[in-house]
Each structure stands twice: as C-alpha cells, then as structure tokens.
Amino acid sequence: MKKRKAFIIAFILPCVLSLLIMYLYPIVRTVIMSFFGIESVTSDISEWSFNGIDNYIKLFESPTFQRAMTNMLLIWLVGGIIVLAFALLFAVILTSGIRFKKFFRAAIYLPNIISAVALATMWIQYIYNQDYGMLNQILEALGLEGKRWLGTDMKFWSMLVAFSFGAVGYYMLIFISGIERIPEDLYEAATIDGANKIQQFGSLTLPLLRGIFKTNITFWSVNCITFFLWSKMFSPISTETSTIVPVVYLYDIVFGTQGNAQRDAGAGAAVGVTLAVFVAIIYFVMNKLLKDDDLEF
C-alpha cells in the first residue's frame, strides 16, 4: 500500500506542481499586484508601492474604463441575444429534417474556421467601406444615400454585427447537439396528443435545452469578457473609444500606446481581477437561474 501511495504521489506531483507554478502563482501575484502601484509587469517587488484600493477607485472613475465596460456589456447583452437567437433558430431548422442539412450546417459554421483577422478585414474593406462596400452599394442601388458605417456613431454596432456573424455557427452546433439528444418518441407522443411544431418547440425543445442554454450563455460570457481581436481590428493603429473593451484597455495601460509610453501594471492587474470577478458572478448567477436538468431522458 505504501508503495502504491508513493506511485500515486509520483504521478500526481508534476501535474500539481505545474498547476501551482503556472496557474495559481500568476493568479495570486495578479491579485496582489492589483493593490500596488507598479510600472512594469515584471518589476521587482522592492519597486512596488502599496496603493490599497486606489487602483480600483481609479479604474471605476475612469471614463474610458467605464466606456469599455459599457461596450462589453452591450456586446454581451445585444450580441448575446442576436447570436443565441439565430443559433437556436438555425439549430431548430437544421434538425427539422430539411434537405442539404449537412451543407447548411457547414456553411453556417464556416466563419469559425476562417481567421478572425481575415473575417474582420473582409467586413471592414468589402462590406462597410464607404465607396465600394457592399452595404453602400446596395443602398445606392435602392436610390438611398450611403452611410458612414465606420464613423464614431456607427462603428461599435458595425463591429458587433460582424462579430456576431462569425459567432453564430459555434453556438448553433452546441444547440444542435442538445436538440439531437432529445428522444424522437417525445415528439411523436406530442404529435399524437395534437401539439403542433411551435407548441412542441415551446413545451418540449426549450425546456429540455435548459442545460445547453447554460453552457452557451457561459461560453458566450467568457467570450465577451475576453473580447480583444475584433476591437483591435476595428481600431488598428490607435485604440478608439467606440470599440474599446476592458481587455484592450488593460493592454494599453500595461504596455503603453503610440505617443504615450506610460505604463501601469498595477491598474492592469486590477482590470484582470475585475474581469475574473465578472466571470465568477456570471457563473454563479447562471447556476442559480438555470438549474441543471432535473429531467432524465
């Protein structure tokens, strides 16, 4: 038995050590850093100065950080409704026995296998461009005036639509896997009882997808909180307020920007901790609101 314990320890130790060094240490260090005034991420501890909760106060008083949080929440809420609604709609249609199901499934998922950089470039250059972009060409063909899709008032929404377009397929696949898990005989029984397709969707499909909804909303939330690339693509040279999100704000204050080399790793750590708290809140709220399936099928 003793020998066996030694074996277990020998096998577990590398994994535990790796977790402690590579996962727990950075987390603990980041949390501690968020209470200090630190210029560089790797500054020696002797150069840190204790700030208490000043970093957090400074963050929440910053109009740029407030805007970044507002943008993130809008992406989460508005984008979430659009993406999950379309994903569910497509999932239901594709599992209803339509022809060319595999083709449509692949086509809707396709944006997920294209690099987000290429996808964003396509939207910016070929769809939103004022002179030869698709949207303004369509408006002009209809005799309407073209819009400045990437102007300060429209840029956020343009980015959100482009991002949502690429995200639908991923969540659709998760919904499809959930719908296909529901036994066919439940639908047959419902049909015999006289339920039409809409009633079946409302009374059978939706309740039985509760667990899948929880998964999708959690994934979507994490995706929104770590939103970075699309924001960078829509403001490629200097960060713009219309597209700023907390991770971009963090990046700018930790590494400095063009024309301003100031850095504040302590405030950056505070942004990281704030975002982690958001993830935890969303996780607990989701667990409270959407309990795990108590139905077995």
Added chain:
Amino acid sequence: MKKKVLSVLLAAVMAMSLAACGSSGGGNSTDGSDDSSTGGGQYDGVELTYWSMWSNTEPQGKVLQEAVNAWMEETGANVTIEWKGRDIKNILASALESEEQIDLFEDGYERITSTYVKYVADLTAMAEEAGYADQSFAVFNDWATEQAGFLPCITEQPQVGGVFYNQDIFDDAGVDAPATWTEFLEVCQTLKDAGYAPMALDSTYAPFFFGYHLARYIGQDATSELAKSGGWSSNPLVAQAAQDMIDFVKAGYLVDGAPDEYPASQNKMALGDPQAAMVVCANYVTSEVNKTAGEELNWGLFNYPSVEGAADGVDQTAAYTGCNSIAITNYSENQQAAFDLALFITSGEYDQQMADTAGQIPADPSNTAPASQTGTVEALNAAQSSLVWNMGLNANADLTSSIQEVVVQLYEGQFATGEDFAAALDALY
C-alpha cells in the same frame, strides 16, 4: 514485460519532446555563426545578440540582415538577430529587467528615453569619439539627450511630419506650397476649383492633424497640460483652432468620406476620384500610398502652416519628428562592438540601402533621400523644435482614446462651434 518496455519507450519519447521544446529558444532568430569570418578581425570571438522590431521578410529586416552579415565579415564578430516584430514593446521591458542576453535592440526613441532608459548604455563618449554628430540629425540626438540626460540611442529610421502633397496636382492647379493658414486655405480653394479634393484624412490621423493645428496656437506643452487636467473651454484659442477646422470641413476641403477608416482616405491620393492632393501625416505615408498606387507619386512636403493670433512664444516652425532607434544595454559586455555595429547599420552604404529599399529617410544626412521622401531631409535639418506624436493630445494615457473620438467627431461635422468642441472635451473630465 511488454508493458514495461512500452512505458520506458513512451517516457523516453516524452523526455525527448520536452527537451526539444526547451531547446528551441528564441524561435525566430538568425544566427550568424556560419558566416563568421576567417579570423584576424577586430572583434573576433565577440558574440552579440540583436533584438529587432522588424521581421526578416520585411524590406527593413532584409537590409538589416545584409548589413549585419557584412559587418560580421568585416570584424569577425558573431551576431544573432532575434526578429521580434512590432510587439517587441510588449516583451522588451521584462527582458531588460531580467537582464536577458541582449546587446542591442530597436524601438521608438520615445520608449527608449522613458521606459527602457534604466537599462540602456550612455553612448555619449563613444559617439563623440566616432564623430557621430556628423553622421546623424541633431534634432533626434538633442531630444533623446534632453529626455534621458545622456545619449541613449542611435537614430535608425527618422520620421518627420508635415503636409505631404502631390506636386503634379499642385503644378496642374498652379499653386505653391503655402506657409500660413490663410495661404493654405487659398490653396485648398484653388485645388477644389481645379477639380481636386484638397485633403485626405483617415480617422486614425485626425488627432495628428488637429494636434498640429492646436500646437500652432497654444504650443505642445499647453496642449499636454489641457489633455492631462482639462480646462479646454477656459482657453479661447482651443475654440479658435476647432472653429478653423469646422470652417475647413464646411468649405468642403476634405475628400469624400473623410474622416475615413485607415487607409481608405489616404489611398485617395492615388486612387480617388477626385484625387486628393494633400495629407497631414508622417513621412511613411508616401511609401504606403505609392504601394497602393503601384507607382511613385510626385511627392512634396511643406511644414504645417503657421497661424495668426497664436499665444506668445509658440514656435510656428516646430515639426513632428520621431524615429526608430538602436539602443545598447548597459549590462552588455561588448558595448563598443555593439556601438560600432549600430553605426555601421545607420550610416554609409547600408543606411542608403535601407532608405532606398524601404522608402524612408536616411539616418545619415550625407545620404540621399529617395524620391518618395523629397523634402524630408531639409525639413529635419530645419526643425528647430520637435513635436511628439499628436502634439500633446496623447499626454493623458487614460483619456487618449476618448480625446481622439471627440477630435474625429470634429471632422465628422458634429460640432456647430469651436466652443461646443471644447465643452465636449471638458465633459470627459
């Protein structure tokens, strides 16, 4: 038994994979060891590590590699170039703090004189001995020395800002480069009447354009102070500068669609219908537009026009200057060799090659600027005082993007008066 053998084999494979991962090191690097000379060179046996902000597929990277190879051949030293790309700014500070093996590195001189200044060598004595002042632009050396307290870097790729224009369009419209804002507006009207769009503007460069204009009225220091603390409405010259821009936009001097998404508007200098005649930017805009056009435009440059009614003591000839530079770490054991290499790259044959290949200003004033950089060397030589990027509008790190948005809105025509613009800026504080 079989299982034991299999376990041993798997363990061996795993150990080898880990070892392989560990030995890959910097990854994207070029080691010059195979090219080292036959011996007897000045720096035989000296090993240098060079962190570059370029990639080895870019024109700058290719010329740099050629220069380093030639220097190794000449001196017998061995130089390893680590191609870090533009994200070098994200990793350099940590690498310097931990005294990673770096002898030379490249980055913008603003960061070298602030972020990395604790880790760079004082080059003053070596520069004096080598007569570096004669091989470089004083404007960069003076600024860097003023910021750092010593000469911290060697200029590699100079930049200068101003109004870059298409000389052919100016000739066609019969106008000359203006010197004052009033003359500038007359030029714009003449260009418009001749069927051209006077000015291209991408939103990313809107603060550069307005920053220039505001700095002409109140100076860069006052702009920085306003950016940091607010109070824009309390200075009537801010509203005056904004009003000038409102009138400029209303007069229809911006090309259709401006302020546009980079680089759509500047590309209209090559492809626009009507073609745009001017752009306020730094000198690299000419190479970018040439690349889009697929041919060389006939470029010219004039300093940003002076304005009337400016605050006392504001230098009306100040120009944006900036540069990528080479710095040497203060913990390098081969600082003299590193300095000689930096000088070899930034002067003479390879500096000329860098300027010609990458379409940029030579670091050595005795070299010749390529056609796309016409007027830039003269502008640098004439620059009495330097302006930083966006002329102080970026001084508040937290509000930079918010200020930029308000400035872009100015060019979008969202403010009726200059006072509205100043009030919108004050609302950010």
